[in-house]
Amino acid sequence: MPSSRATPEPRPGDDRSTDLIRWAAFSCFLVPVVLLWYGSSLAGAAGTALGLAAVxxxxxxxxxxxxxxAARLLDEEDAPQTHPRGRHQRTGPGSHRGGRHSGGNSPVG
Structure with missing residues (x-):
């Protein structure tokens, strides 16, 4: 059964996060220039540029x-659902431990 979420096919050059980072880098350049244009000190503009670059x-x-x-979660969603059993999640004989025993260890005869 296909996933209920429709994901558009990625196109080359259509990476939104890359575009976002490019705009942020552009603002790291533009904001100090505007600050200098309006009379801020060079040290203040440089500090602002460094702060924006760090953020x-x-x-x-x-x-x-x-x-x-997110990509890992989508891959896990598409993978077949198997439940591996760990050391403490055994199945078969001996899996029901505890409770009353009816003398299963006593010799027959």
Whole structure:
């Protein structure tokens, strides 16, 4: 059964996160220029540029991480659902431990 979410086919050059990062980098250049134009100090404009660059870099890292996690979740959704049993989740004889025993260890005869 196909997924209920329709995902458009990715086209070359249609990466929205890359466009977002490009606009953020452009603003890292544009904002200090505007600050200098309106009479701010060079040190203040440089500090603003560095701060914007740091925020842009952090956002880029978080955005890429989010994309990887979303892609992993979509891959897991499409994978067949298997439930591997760990060491403490045994099936078969001996899986029902605890409770009263009816003397199963006593010799027959």
């Amino acid at each position: 842009t870099a952090a956002c880029r890292v978080l955005l890429r991480r989010s994309e990887r996690c």
